Amino acid sequence: xxxxxxxxxxxxxxxxxxIPENLSQFLAAVSAAYESADADHLLIExxxxxxxxxxxxxxxxxRNELSIRQRAEGQLEFLLSLLDATLESTADGIxxxxxxxxxxxxxxRFVEMLHVSDxxxxxxxxxxxxxxxxxxxxxPAAFTEKLExxxxxxxxxxxxxxxxxxxxxxxxxxxxxxxxxxxxxxVLSFRDITARTQAEQALLRxxxxxxxxxxxxxxxxxxxxxxxxxxxxxxxxxxxAHEINNPIGYVNSNLGTLEKYLQTLFHVLAAYEQAExxxxxxxxxxxxxxxxxxxxxxxxxxxxxxxxxxxxxxILRVKQIVQDLKDFSHVDEAEWQWVDLHxxxxxxxxxxxxxxxxNSEVVxxxxxxxxxxxxxxxxxxxxxxxxxxxxxxxxxxxxxxITIRSGTQDDKVWVEISDNGKGIAPENLKxxxxxxxxTKPVGKGTGLGLSLSYGIVEKHHGRIEVESEVGKGTTxxxxxxxxxxxx
Numbered sequence: 001x002x003x004x005x006x007x008x009x010x011x012x013x014x015x016x017x018x019i020p021e022n023l024s025q026f027l028a029a030v031s032a033a034y035e036s037a038d039a040d041h042l043l044i045e046x047x048x049x050x051x052x053x054x055x056x057x058x059x060x061x062x063r064n065e066l067s068i069r070q071r072a073e074g075q076l077e078f079l080l081s082l083l084d085a086t087l088e089s090t091a092d093g094i095x096x097x098x099x100x101x102x103x104x105x106x107x108x109r110f111v112e113m114l115h116v117s118d119x120x121x122x123x124x125x126x127x128x129x130x131x132x133x134x135x136x137x138x139x140p141a142a143f144t145e146k147l148e149x150x151x152x153x154x155x156x157x158x159x160x161x162x163x164x165x166x167x168x169x170x171x172x173x174x175x176x177x178x179x180x181x182x183x184x185x186x187v188l189s190f191r192d193i194t195a196r197t198q199a200e201q202a203l204l205r206x207x208x209x210x211x212x213x214x215x216x217x218x219x220x221x222x223x224x225x226x227x228x229x230x231x232x233x234x235x236x237x238x239x240x241a242h243e244i245n246n247p248i249g250y251v252n253s254n255l256g257t258l259e260k261y262l263q264t265l266f267h268v269l270a271a272y273e274q275a276e277x278x279x280x281x282x283x284x285x286x287x288x289x290x291x292x293x294x295x296x297x298x299x300x301x302x303x304x305x306x307x308x309x310x311x312x313x314x315i316l317r318v319k320q321i322v323q324d325l326k327d328f329s330h331v332d333e334a335e336w337q338w339v340d341l342h343x344x345x346x347x348x349x350x351x352x353x354x355x356x357x358x359n360s361e362v363v364x365x366x367x368x369x370x371x372x373x374x375x376x377x378x379x380x381x382x383x384x385x386x387x388x389x390x391x392x393x394x395x396x397x398x399x400x401x402i403t404i405r406s407g408t409q410d411d412k413v414w415v416e417i418s419d420n421g422k423g424i425a426p427e428n429l430k431x432x433x434x435x436x437x438x439t440k441p442v443g444k445g446t447g448l449g450l451s452l453s454y455g456i457v458e459k460h461h462g463r464i465e466v467e468s469e470v471g472k473g474t475t476x477x478x479x480x481x482x483x484x485x486x487x
Contacts, residue, residue, distance in 0.1 A: 093190035101151040101185065102126045113170065113192055138163045150174055150186045161193065168194040219455050252315045259308050266301065336484060338371040341379070341415060345404060348383040356387065359394050360402045360419075367407035373484045378456045385449035386417045386476050393421025393474060400473075411482050412462075418475040424468040432466065461485060 087094050093110030097103060103126045111121045120132045134140030143162055150158055158174045171191045349362060356362060387402065394400035398421070405416040424432060433454040457464050460480050468474040 091191070095188045095190065097147060097151055097185040097188070099151055099154075099185045101148045103129050104185070110190060113190055114164075136164055138165055146172070147186075147188075150188070154186065168192060169197045219451070248315055248318055252312070252319075255308060255311055255315065259305075262304060262308070336373055336375060338373055339376040339379075341369055341372055341374075341406065341413065342366050344376050344380045345383055345415070348380045348387065352384055352387050352391075356391050356402065359396060359398050360391050360400050363401060363403045365403060365405045367405070369406050369408060369413050370482055372413055372480055372482055374460055374480065375456075379460070379480075382453040382456050382478065383415070383417070385453045389449065390417060390419035390421060390474070393419055393423070395421065408482075412479050413482060414477055414479050416475060416477045418473060420473040423470040423472055423474055424466075425470055429466065429468055433464075 087105070087107040088109070090107070090109065093113040094105075094107045095103065095110055096105040103124075106121075106129075110116070111118075114133055115136050116129065116132050120128050123129075130144060134144065137143045139162065146158075146160070150156065155176050157176060158172070161169055161171050163169055169192075171193045172188060173191070174186055174188045177186065349356070390402045394402075400420045403416075403418045405418075407414055432450050434451060454464055457478055457480070461484065462478060462480040465477045465479070466474065467477075
């Protein structure tokens, strides 16, 4: 009998022997029920114990998972905070796009640089942000096309610049995403390089100004060298003129006196010839006739005056050359003066006569020119350079023509020097005024003549025009103002 039932019977009925048979059967049934309940209870206890242990283990696993998740969330929060700090601490504007070229993220520097309004920045709406950006950029279509292109070609590196409506210049730079990051679109960096661009432009301008200054210094140096050369020539010409003029003066005077003496002598001889027929001594007459015949008396009387005339002409020619040298160099005229250009051209032609006489015929077709305010010796140098070049273009074996024309137009005069030489090749035509450029063989030219001429004409506020055709010749036309401006 179940122990609990036995305890109750003993309590109320005493000994078991006093229990009726029917009650005993009932008690047996109850005891069996108790025993069955104990078995079920034991099973339940065991099930509950098993469930408790399972719940304990599961709870421990959940606590572990929760701890891991909390650590992961903390780490993620730290990484996001680090990313935010990185994005916001960089000096560049950052714009992040997904693969469809839609805005994912941007930093505060980007907002400030592209003048994105706070309202638009707070919305984080792609369309609104792009519309706001397009309103700030000079070429909005190109800007958005570039963003789409970069997202469609993630393997490409890109660097370019664009200009904002307010004149600022923005640099845009983008590297390909790391391998394996297919979900990422593109990360673009933006930097305001307006100050740098302005500094670079200022540096370029300064370099150009330096180049122009160096060129001017070279031209001034070359002109100084040429001026010193011309001054030396002028001083030499003045010295030569002084040294030659003195002997030429007394030779010319002596020739004039000799001519007078000879005329007197021939008058006396003519009187003797008249008296010759009156001589009675035929022997003396025969001797005189023999002497006159041997001396070729009739020819001598005629030729001696021609010799005197040629000598006088030669002396006059030497005097003219000396004067032309003085006129060409104008050594005593360093200031601006009113000058007859035709006289300067004629003087220059006489100076370079030896250079031209063997291969060139000079044709003058002068027009009416007023006197021109200029530095005559410098313009004569220009004429000389062009005339000598014309002679060289014709060549030593040729017989060409150099034509000099002149005229006026409004308040300007022009002088044109043309030759029918070999001409200038088109590729050289634009370089002929460059310093040291020459097509002549080494030792035959410095390449400074036309460069100096160009500078001289510019100094006179004029210009030089040139036309040339290979095989037909070249024409230089020099334009000069009649009066120099006050500046």
